[in-house]
Amino acid sequence: MAKVRGAIVVDIEKCKGCGVCVPACPQDVIQLAKEVNGKGYHYAYMHLPEECTGCTNCAVVCPDGVITVYRVKAETV
Amino acid sequence: MGELRLMKGNEAFAEACIRAGVDAYFGYPITPQSEVIEYLMAAKPYETTGMVVLQAESEIASINMCYGAAGAGFLPATSSSSPGISLKMEGISYMAGAELPLIILNVVRGGPGLGDIQPAQSDYFQATKGGGHGDYRLYVLAPSSVQEMSDFVLIAKEIAFKYRNPVMILSDGVIGQMMEKVELFDPIPRRTIEEVEKQCPWATTGKKPNRQRNIITSLDLDPYRQEKHVLKLYEKYKRMEQEDVRYEEIQVSDAEYLLVAYGSSARICQKTVDLARVEGIKLGLLRAITLFPFPGKRIAELAKQVKGILAVEMSTGQLVEDVKLSVNCSVPVYHFGRTGGVIHTPTEVLDAVKNLLMK
């Protein structure tokens, strides 16, 4: 059966770590990193990358538009 | 010869705006200049030249409509009288800061505050020293006839684009309200949008793929860049002083005493010169046509030949300060003028010449 797999790419240096994307993700994929970026923000990252479906919810609510989303139909058993 | 008409000064200005190809007029009624918008609304130029005419909800809205129009590359005009001009001053400062062309007519009335509705020249400081906030100047033209209420629109149009700076026509209730014969210039077509974009590549007409976006703003939070911008404006004002000073001399070649005046006061002074000459007094008149840039250099030259100068204006003394600065104490400079809406007579001015200059 076909399973939808997704992935996000966060522009780490432009992420302000506001965390709005975290509750927006229906799969709880995203968390804020323990590390900080150049501006001192705990940037968003894929904590559970294999759960991402590429639904774009996180990118749609991201105030800084720093999330790019990819999606693919993957054949799995 | 152009078309001749008997018109009020305010009407002549309105007609000249249509004929000069002004793109838009945004105004708000106030005495003694409401004929401008009344004339435009009756003439309906939006049906002929496409000129936009709109009565705004306030002077503040009207000047900001001018900002929008000018930012899109169009030439707007607005008019008001003293209290209304004060309301427009914020917008004028923004337009000077954003380097936008504009024609503003101020038909000055007595003041301060609501004052009255009679003619005065007490907005000289406001017009020439900035008026709004910040380091800026307006190019200020002072008409002294209904004819000049028409002709100066063409000068204002040229200067507004030459320097990308607002131009004020500083008139008063006399010139605005009186009727005289006017020879109207032939109509000049308004620019097409292509011509607007060519003349004003900085204008916000919609970002084309072949250029960067255009931004009209007076804001720059970086003080070093802001300083650079203000100095660039300052250079423009210096250039105005080099290239675009305007004045008229009446019987100055042999003058021993000099009047300096502008607008309707200059007309009164012209009569005073005639009266003085009959009495054998060698009186001359320098009529300032531009109040900024001020014809100070010429006044300083004339100061070498005369025994004294009288600045005549319908105020308690504003122009006189520029005259004093120009001659730098080389000759005595006095002020005479009625104010608050009272107009001095030629005889009163002659008496002042005798009592102050010739004492």
Add this chain to the structure above:
Amino acid sequence: MDIKDIIKPENLVYRRTPLLTDKPLSYCPGCGHGTIHRIIMEVIEEMNIQDKTIGIAPVGCSVLAYEFMDIDMQQAAHGRATALATAIKRLLPDRFVFTYQGDGDLAAIGTAETIHACNRGENFIIFFVNNGIYGMTGGQMAPTTLPGMKASTCPFGRDTKIMGNPLKITELVAQLPGTYYVTRQAVHTPNAVRKAKKAVRNAFEYSKLNKGLCFIEFVSNCNSGWKMNAVQANKWMEENMFPFYPLGDIKVPQPEKV
């Protein structure tokens, strides 16, 4: 399947619109301004009207909106954006013109300009961002600050007996014959953003018809001014702002009678 096999150009489903410039947004983390900027630019991109659109930036937090939107823009004096837009739209009637204003700009100092532009039925769009506070100047009371809500100039909460009532200007302009489409949206959840974007698209489509002014209020957050984190602020907004400023269409165009 490896992440690398997913992150390929052919699998791209969402990217930041190129109509936003590369400049990092000057807004606080989590501020709704960024999302609102983005959906407006996305609609302009989708409609392919970048070369026909002129925006007006206000005074307030979004004073620098022109730094982020890659379109021709003018920056207005405080409250006067709709006066600029009136002139631009009348001189360039085939262009799309919008103003982008906050609550102080639109509903306090610019009330007269707002109401008269709406009442004249000018054919441009007003995007009104209402976060119930003055963000730029540091969290003072706004015309839309809720009763009891704290701000730096009402530190004990807005006492309507002293400070007057919050102004529901969106309901007010909906009463005017010159407005064509009036709606209230938010951008705090993915669904809200998608709905808000549809409203933005509607506004641009309607403004082609020259039937009057389109007015979209975005109830938004100000986590800095409200002194919360972004997620808390969005929750507080749902619980407190939405009951007073309910989301949804307020005035929708009626189909033409045949």
